Amino acid sequence: MEQQTVDRNELDAYLAQALNIARFRDYCPNGLQVEGCARIASIVTGVTASLALVEAAVAAGADALLVHHGYFWRGEDARIVGVKHRRISKLLQHELNLFAYHLPLDMHPELGNNAQLAARLGLQAEARFGEDDIGWLGRAGAGINTVGDLARLVEAALGRAPQVIGDPLQPLGRIGWCTGAAQNYLSDAIAAGAGAYLSGEISEPTVHLAREAGVAYLACGHHATERYGVQALGEHLAQRFGITHQFIDIPNPV
Incomplete structure (x- = not known):
């Protein structure tokens, strides 16, 4: 053919x-x-x-x-x-x-990085926060009850252990997430009611803000959190236009 x-x-x-x-x-x-x-x-x-x-x-x-x-x-x-x-x-x-x-x-609601990361982690989105509603807010699935549970889930799903600021035994409430270099949205996540925030990168001030606010922060890797939107988009294009698609991962520790 x-x-x-x-x-x-x-x-x-x-x-x-x-x-x-x-x-x-x-x-x-x-x-x-x-x-x-x-x-x-x-x-x-x-x-x-x-x-x-x-x-x-x-x-x-x-x-x-x-x-x-x-x-x-x-x-x-x-x-x-x-x-x-x-x-x-x-x-x-x-x-x-x-x-x-x-x-x-x-920011795409189905094919985007935040949506695709949520799908892999089983996070249920309930709201948005931040500039242009870039951040997502929701809850973890059944069996994910503490910060430590969430960290282990991230490691299993993404293939790398997140850097965790906070008590692993802290119970999870609402979770905010935004992929990539979105550490600056931590304040917005806190204002939106997040008890834990998941992003790609972490900066020096992020540590102090998370500690002082009592909010857990999980730095899961810029590259690691943004591998999934392009894959979903590529598969969508392959199905729509009948073209072939291949995702190629060039590992990056950041």
């Missing part, structure tokens, strides 16, 4: 609508960032468009690479030199399209 393809611009337009990218004031352009071949039969997804991921996508024979962390971030050096040149020249050399979606992928 002949492999199905989708037009690059049709895919770009579909993703813009499906992820509602016009809604967001983001730190980077969302959508097609580097133009490649006109028709796409195979897509690779990954967290960050590092050179290692670009090379892996080329080796896999992909026509498009879809990531959460792409290029052209606000405030970065605009010149195409050094590392940026090596990445982009590899994309152009192989006519590999690069699509990137940052906040729109974090």
Whole structure:
């Protein structure tokens, strides 16, 4: 059977609508960032468009690479030199399209990072908090009663032990979560009534705020918490357009 393809611009337009990218004031352009071949039969997804991921996508024979962390971030050096040149020249050399979606992928109610992390941890969402309702608030499933229970669940689901600030024996109430570098939303989670907060990264002030507020903080890894939105989105595109999809994980300890 002949492999199905989708037009690059049709895919770009579909993703813009499906992820509602016009809604967001983001730190980077969302959508097609580097133009490649006109028709796409195979897509690779990954967290960050590092050179290692670009090379892996080329080796896999992909026509498009879809990531959460792409290029052209606000405030970065605009010149195409050094590392940026090596990445982009590899994309152009192989006519590999690069699509990137940052906040729109974090916040999508079904395919987004927060939604997909909740699904893997069995968290039941009840409310939102923070700027543009970026954070999620809810409760753990049956059998997850303490901070220690939640930490063990995270380790089993994500394959890495979280860094925990707080008493493992502390009973769980409502849980706030926001993937990636969302430690600055801890105050919003506390104001929303969270007794524990789960994110990707942790900063020095986060420790003191969590301790003084009596709220447990679980730093579960920026990369580890944001592996699932792109996978869900890639599978969605494969089903809708009949193209092939492969997720490639480039491990990152952060």
